[in-house]
Amino acid sequence: MTRHGPELAEFEKLSDQVKITEEALRADGFGENPFYHCLVAELLPAPGEPQGPCVVVGYGLYYFIYSTWKGRNVYLEDIYVKPEYRGQGIGSKIIKKVAEVALERGCSQLRLAVLDWNERAMNLYKALGARDLTEAEGWHSFRFEGEAMRELAGSEAIPWASRSLASPHPTPPPAQALLRELSPLTTASLKEERLGVTKPEVGKEQN
Amino acid sequence: MTRHGPELAEFEKLSDQVKITEEALRADGFGENPFYHCLVAELLPAPGEPQGPCVVVGYGLYYFIYSTWKGRNVYLEDIYVKPEYRGQGIGSKIIKKVAEVALERGCSQLRLAVLDWNERAMNLYKALGARDLTEAEGWHSFRFEGEAMRELAGSEAIPWASRSLASPHPTPPPAQALLRELSPLTTASLKEERLGVTKPEVGKEQN
Numbered sequence: 001m002t003r004h005g006p007e008l009a010e011f012e013k014l015s016d017q018v019k020i021t022e023e024a025l026r027a028d029g030f031g032e033n034p035f036y037h038c039l040v041a042e043l044l045p046a047p048g049e050p051q052g053p054c055v056v057v058g059y060g061l062y063y064f065i066y067s068t069w070k071g072r073n074v075y076l077e078d079i080y081v082k083p084e085y086r087g088q089g090i091g092s093k094i095i096k097k098v099a100e101v102a103l104e105r106g107c108s109q110l111r112l113a114v115l116d117w118n119e120r121a122m123n124l125y126k127a128l129g130a131r132d133l134t135e136a137e138g139w140h141s142f143r144f145e146g147e148a149m150r151e152l153a154g155s156e157a158i159p160w161a162s163r164s165l166a167s168p169h170p171t172p173p174p175a176q177a178l179l180r181e182l183s184p185l186t187t188a189s190l191k192e193e194r195l196g197v198t199k200p201e202v203g204k205e206q207n
Numbered sequence: 208m209t210r211h212g213p214e215l216a217e218f219e220k221l222s223d224q225v226k227i228t229e230e231a232l233r234a235d236g237f238g239e240n241p242f243y244h245c246l247v248a249e250l251l252p253a254p255g256e257p258q259g260p261c262v263v264v265g266y267g268l269y270y271f272i273y274s275t276w277k278g279r280n281v282y283l284e285d286i287y288v289k290p291e292y293r294g295q296g297i298g299s300k301i302i303k304k305v306a307e308v309a310l311e312r313g314c315s316q317l318r319l320a321v322l323d324w325n326e327r328a329m330n331l332y333k334a335l336g337a338r339d340l341t342e343a344e345g346w347h348s349f350r351f352e353g354e355a356m357r358e359l360a361g362s363e364a365i366p367w368a369s370r371s372l373a374s375p376h377p378t379p380p381p382a383q384a385l386l387r388e389l390s391p392l393t394t395a396s397l398k399e400e401r402l403g404v405t406k407p408e409v410g411k412e413q414n
Contacts, residue, residue: 042384042387068285077274109350112349130350142338144317176253177292182247
């Protein structure tokens with residue numbers, strides 16, 4: 001996978017974005033609470049042939065995600081088949097197996113992302129029954145990364161927020177709101193945070 | 208959240224897609240290995256006011272995802288602020304806090320998806336430093352769901368695969384490949400599967 005990750009990146013014309021070590025992949029995927037799961041298609045020795053080193057010809061990397069509307073889902077992050085093994089249905093078998101895992105684990109959706117110039121992949125997923133949500137509903141993927149993410153996390157004040165997003169509602173006497181983590185897992189590492197907010201006038205509240 | 212999930216769905220003009228119970232949300236988010244984490248913005252009683260029932264005015268629901276190129280990342284699945292509390296920076300504070308959690312947990316990216324008609328949100332994320340990957344790189348979101356997913360998981364043969372995706376490479380003597388799960392978590396529930404594959408001719412292999 002550490003060899004095929006960069007191969008996939010090269011195929012996707014995004015090679016400069018690969019920044020991971022074999023150690024990190026091993027630690028994150030094979031610990032007690034793995035961050036991802038991986039299916040590999042391995043070449044078997046022919047009958048009578050000696051068992052050589054394992055030859056991986058394709059892989060699928062997936063993890064569990066969550067929808068507030070639908071519950072547990074699976075996300076297929078990577079799917080890759082070595083060029084010389086394409087056209088034999090290995091990719092389809094990988095997707096099929098991931099869909100099986102998804103159903104076994106009570107998921108109702110299998111999501112993935114495709115680059116718009118990769119028509120072969122787009123056609124494959126559509127032929128298999130997938131919907132292009134970007135096309136059909138207008139979903140765009142956004143990403144904070146590197147400096148932008150550190151700035152976001154570190155920004156004490158976000159001064160433009162209250163300016164550029166002025167509410168159409170009137171702003172009566174100030175109140176306080178508390179930002180807190182509901183999930184037990186990370187509670188210890190999170191500080192609660194108080195926010196100054198203004199309650200809407202009585203009668204205007206919609207709920 | 209069970210109340211605000213449908214509210215968000217209505218806002219996103221996708222109300223008909225909500226299919227989850229409070230019990231499922233509770234079980235999946237607050238068990239031993241939670242599928243998601245949730246930050247809530249709660250209204251506090253004014254000094255002297257009695258402590259009433261908790262009033263949630265916004266929430267952010269996120270989970271951990273994985274990139275083969277970048278490692279651990281966070282995905283912000285939902286972010287919602289009640290209409291009468293918008294324009295006070297609550298949404299920005301929620302994103303900011305999620306970015307903090309992401310950095311604390313060793314993540315390098317915070318991803319999310321936005322509907323293209325929601326210009327207010329798009330402008331907010333861009334102003335905060337996010338990149339629109341659909342616009343910049345051409346990523347499209349695909350989803351298998353319901354019958355399409357069950358068919359995919361259940362389809363023993365995928366007959367069009369070898370027809371419509373003919374390989375440009377020659378197809379020498381058949382070999383066998385094994386599809387197997389690398390991750391320890393689900394090994395027990397997965398059967399290994401043998402695939403018939405053809406090895407490329409020696410000298411043509413690119414690796």
